[in-house]
Amino acid sequence: MKCPICRQPAHPDFKPFCSKRCADLDLGKWMNDSYAIPGEPADVAEDNPPSEEDQ
Numbered sequence: 273m274k275c276p277i278c279r280q281p282a283h284p285d286f287k288p289f290c291s292k293r294c295a296d297l298d299l300g301k302w303m304n305d306s307y308a309i310p311g312e313p314a315d316v317a318e319d320n321p322p323s324e325e326d327q
């Protein structure tokens with residue numbers, strides 16, 4: 273089993289992570305995810321290329 277954070281072999285004490293640091297990192301990631309409340313789309317389709325509308 274490998275650490276999902278850094279891909280190092282997992283440590284038995286912290287599995288599936290390799291260290292407390294990575295376990296904390298993953299926890300922080302989850303916290304951030306839960307803070308990303310739906311209703312506030314992060315990346316809306318803002319890829320409108322600058323088009324010449326004067327044709």
Ligand SMILES: [Zn+2]
Pocket residue numbers: 275276277278279280289290291294
């Ligand atoms: Zn790790």
